[in-house]
Amino acid sequence: MYDLSEEDLQKIPAILQGLGYEVIAPLKFNQAVKLAPINADSKIELDYIRLMNSPRDFLLPNRETLFKYRSTATITSYGLKIRFPTVEGPCPAGISPEYSSQKKKLAFFGIHPCIANSIRYLDRVMLSDPPDPYYSDRRKDMFLAVLECDEGDEYCLCKTLGSYKVAKGYADILMRKSGNRYIAKPMTPLGETVLKQVGKEISGDYPKIVPRMKKEYEITNADESSIDSKDASETVKSCTLCCACTVTCPTCYCNDIEDRFSLVDPSNVERARTRMSCQRRCYSMIAGGTTFLKSKEDRFKWRLKHKFPFSINSFRLVGCVGCGSCIANCPARIDFRDHIARSVD
Numbered sequence: 001m002y003d004l005s006e007e008d009l010q011k012i013p014a015i016l017q018g019l020g021y022e023v024i025a026p027l028k029f030n031q032a033v034k035l036a037p038i039n040a041d042s043k044i045e046l047d048y049i050r051l052m053n054s055p056r057d058f059l060l061p062n063r064e065t066l067f068k069y070r071s072t073a074t075i076t077s078y079g080l081k082i083r084f085p086t087v088e089g090p091c092p093a094g095i096s097p098e099y100s101s102q103k104k105k106l107a108f109f110g111i112h113p114c115i116a117n118s119i120r121y122l123d124r125v126m127l128s129d130p131p132d133p134y135y136s137d138r139r140k141d142m143f144l145a146v147l148e149c150d151e152g153d154e155y156c157l158c159k160t161l162g163s164y165k166v167a168k169g170y171a172d173i174l175m176r177k178s179g180n181r182y183i184a185k186p187m188t189p190l191g192e193t194v195l196k197q198v199g200k201e202i203s204g205d206y207p208k209i210v211p212r213m214k215k216e217y218e219i220t221n222a223d224e225s226s227i228d229s230k231d232a233s234e235t236v237k238s239c240t241l242c243c244a245c246t247v248t249c250p251t252c253y254c255n256d257i258e259d260r261f262s263l264v265d266p267s268n269v270e271r272a273r274t275r276m277s278c279q280r281r282c283y284s285m286i287a288g289g290t291t292f293l294k295s296k297e298d299r300f301k302w303r304l305k306h307k308f309p310f311s312i313n314s315f316r317l318v319g320c321v322g323c324g325s326c327i328a329n330c331p332a333r334i335d336f337r338d339h340i341a342r343s344v345d
């Protein structure tokens with residue numbers, strides 16, 4: 001275990017940069033704290049409860065080009081004519097991959113345990129067979145320095161979900177505040193190499209502390225039939241469909257795939273992946289215009305079913321890490337705990 005001053009701790013990102021990492025850390029932007037790439041002048045914010053974004057925004061960007069290809073589309077006097085691959089022969093499109101490996105390995109510095117656990121969930125989804133090559137390339141050789149919390153606010157749910165404990169393999173360094181100093185524990189040989197350069201080794205056990213919560217909850221109704229059968233019309237009445245709940249959730253990964261081209265030259269096509277929210281009506285729309293999740297209530301329940309029973313069935317992990325972002329950032333303060341949990345205060 002190592003003892004460090006705040007000044008010592010703030011030196012860690014520069015060491016990581018020296019090791020070839022692009023360091024992403026919490027920075028203050030007006031009143032909000034966001035993860036952003038740091039530079040030599042950055043002052044890293046260590047005293048915060050919740051981020052406006054999460055590692056997901058770096059691992060699964062809001063929009064990315066997957067590849068470009070040349071189609072045989074042409075504009076004729078009858079309109080756009082596209083030759084699709086047919087039984088007559090092979091696909092006429094020539095695929096040119098757009099993606100190139102990222103230049104630097106990513107290091108996240110100062111994220112909280114729930115957020116480190118959100119990477120575990122994304123890994124489970126994106127690296128299951130077949131793994132997503134775009135995600136997998138960014139994920140490779142990542143360094144994680146996790147700052148543990150002593151206390152949550154009224155929206156935090158990590159104690160209920162157990163996500164205040166960082167899962168094995170999701171921290172190279174664990175750090176926490178201790179009085180006006182910090183203590184840190186290396187979890188990997190690289191974490192040890194980094195800490196040796198800035199901290200003083202001390203004896204003793206790194207403390208296991210359960211953070212204090214403002215409100216405590218027990219999850220009681222998170223199975224599919226309980227979520228479906230409970231009336232949520234009052235809960236979602238004031239939902240504005242702004243999608244802030246899914247935009248700020250560190251584990252939401254749904255996306256849409258589009259082929260984009262210009263009518264000036266329809267043969268140059270870009271296949272892009274963009275983030276999609278289950279709270280939008282078009283999320284469940286299929287060809288012909290049929291929409292399965294018609295009402296706000298349907299979509300609210302879908303979000304909960306995806307986070308709880310569907311994720312447990314598909315990935316053996318709960319898809320919610322209890323960060324509270326979806327509640328704290330909702331303009332209508334819609335609180336999903338009202339639907340699936342009960343207060344135990």
Ligand code: SF4
Binds near residue numbers: 239240241279326
């Ligand atoms: S953040 Fe709140 S208001 Fe916006 S879509 Fe989600 S539940 Fe509805």
Ligand code: SF4
Binds near residue numbers: 157252320323325327
């Ligand atoms: S569902 Fe809400 S509390 Fe759970 S991980 Fe997403 S934003 Fe955080």
